[in-house]
Amino acid sequence: MLNGDAFSTNAFSIELGKFQVETVRDVSGLTLEQDVVETRQVTPTGELLIRKQPGARRTGEITVTRGMDKSTAFTDWIKATLVNADLDSARQNITISLKDAKKNTVRRIHLSNAWASRWQGPSLGAGDSSTATEQVTITYEDLTIE
Template identity: 80%
Template sequence: MLTGDTFSSSTFAIELGKFQVETVQAVSGLTLEQDVVDTRQLSATGELIVRKQPGARNTGEITITRGMDKSTAFTDWIKATLVNSDLDSARQNITIALKDAQKQTVRRIHLSNAWGSRWEGPQLEASKSGPAVEQVTITYEDITIE
């Protein structure tokens, strides 16, 4: 890849622990955010000085949209927290691998101690012929971009 070339955001893979999640349509909400703290002081002449400095790094959430299929690994992981309330075993590290046109990984985004916090089933309509998709909100404690 030449310097300055960007890669397509439509080629990616999601690794959850030891397995790869199949049939993913979209990932949204990838953000890295930090609190901003205002410090107000008075100078020796009585002038107000306002300084901004970094505060704590925020945790986050992403939403994965995927086709409903017969794959059970991802569904079982979601059930561990939302049905079985087993957060200790459900916490996993997730990696989102962005790929170039040759399907080579060019960037990885790691989410630490992630777990499924919300599941939304498909919209069912008799007059529609589209695929059945589910959305899963995943909460994580830390994000690392490499």
């Protein structure tokens, strides 16, 4: 791949704790935000002075869309929070690795203390020929990019 070229494909992988998540179709919502603190003051001449500065960093959420397959590790992790209410053991660090056309990792995004906060099953229809997918909303405490 030449320098400056955009990714030729959307190749990525997701590691949840110690295992790789299979059959991921889509990851959305990767954002890094922080609050903006606005301070208003009046100068000695009576002029309004507005200053903005960075505030606290915000936590976030991503949505993972994946195929309904026989993989149990990711499903067990989802159940740990949403069914068993065991948030302490369910908190995991997640790494999303972005890859180039040759499958070399070019960037990693780390989500700290992540847990599944929502699960949505597939839309089922008798005449529908699309694949069955599930969506999982994952809440995390911090995001770092390397």
